[in-house]
Amino acid sequence: MTYCVGMLLNRGLVFMSDTRTNAGLDNIATARKMHTWEVPGERVITLMTAGNLATTQAVVGIIDERTKAPGDRSPSILEAPSMFQIAREVGQTLKEVIAHNAEGGAQSNASTFGATMIMGGQIKGSAPRLFLIYPEGNFIEASDDNPFFQIGETKYGKPILVRAYDPAMSFEQAIKLLLVSFDSTIKSNLSVGLPLDYVTYGRDSLRFGRQGRIVESDPYYQTVSNGWGEALKSAFGQLPEYSFDRQPD
Numbered sequence: 713m714t715y716c717v718g719m720l721l722n723r724g725l726v727f728m729s730d731t732r733t734n735a736g737l738d739n740i741a742t743a744r745k746m747h748t749w750e751v752p753g754e755r756v757i758t759l760m761t762a763g764n765l766a767t768t769q770a771v772v773g774i775i776d777e778r779t780k781a782p783g784d785r786s787p788s789i790l791e792a793p794s795m796f797q798i799a800r801e802v803g804q805t806l807k808e809v810i811a812h813n814a815e816g817g818a819q820s821n822a823s824t825f826g827a828t829m830i831m832g833g834q835i836k837g838s839a840p841r842l843f844l845i846y847p848e849g850n851f852i853e854a855s856d857d858n859p860f861f862q863i864g865e866t867k868y869g870k871p872i873l874v875r876a877y878d879p880a881m882s883f884e885q886a887i888k889l890l891l892v893s894f895d896s897t898i899k900s901n902l903s904v905g906l907p908l909d910y911v912t913y914g915r916d917s918l919r920f921g922r923q924g925r926i927v928e929s930d931p932y933y934q935t936v937s938n939g940w941g942e943a944l945k946s947a948f949g950q951l952p953e954y955s956f957d958r959q960p961d
């Protein structure tokens with residue numbers, strides 16, 4: 713399992729992903745789930761993956777190879793004219809890889825090799841865009857009504873995002889919000905874990921902004937993790953007590 717979030721802000725895009733992979737409690741490892749491509753001044757693209765690791769690595773490998781072989785029959789994401797076309801290409805590649813792996817035998821089926829992806833970025837001359845790509849190859853786009861996407865283990869971190877997200881927030885505030893969301897998920901599910909990778913992209917900059925990796929010993933992460941726990945206890949304590957003798961409404 714994994715946890716990744718892509719968020720659309722007034723000032724651009726922000727992405728965060730965990731790095732834990734697990735095939736059972738005795739087989740836990742670390743793998744990068746965030747991948748970026750950049751042509752400074754022309755386009756930036758970020759792709760985050762969740763699901764079968766062999767599937768996601770194959771998709772990323774194929775996409776990356778195509779960027780280095782301009783004459784190939786399949787289009788490169790560095791040549792596609794729009795982010796919509798890139799989302800179609802990534803979705804089609806994902807669908808083909810899943811179908812190919814599912815042909816491995818009678819015991820195999822497409823769901824075993826399933827994966828979902830978040831893809832976002834900007835091409836010069838158009839606005840930043842963010843997409844959620846499904847195993848079937850189809851996708852949806854973020855909007856003002858649906859400004860962020862999650863993949864993987866989403867249920868523990870979503871309430872925090874829903875309550876606190878603000879499109880006008882700064883990148884620093886967005887990273888803080890995401891850290892709270894990820895910390896709540898990590899504490900609730902062993903299949904999600906640090907380090908956490910993040911990248912920011914400023915609207916119309918056409919180059920990546922801040923990028924980094926947050927490890928468990930990071931002082932700021934520890935401050936956020938401990939502070940959020942104490943803040944929840946404090947807020948809970950300030951709520952009025954329930955009374956069994958209260959009058960029904």
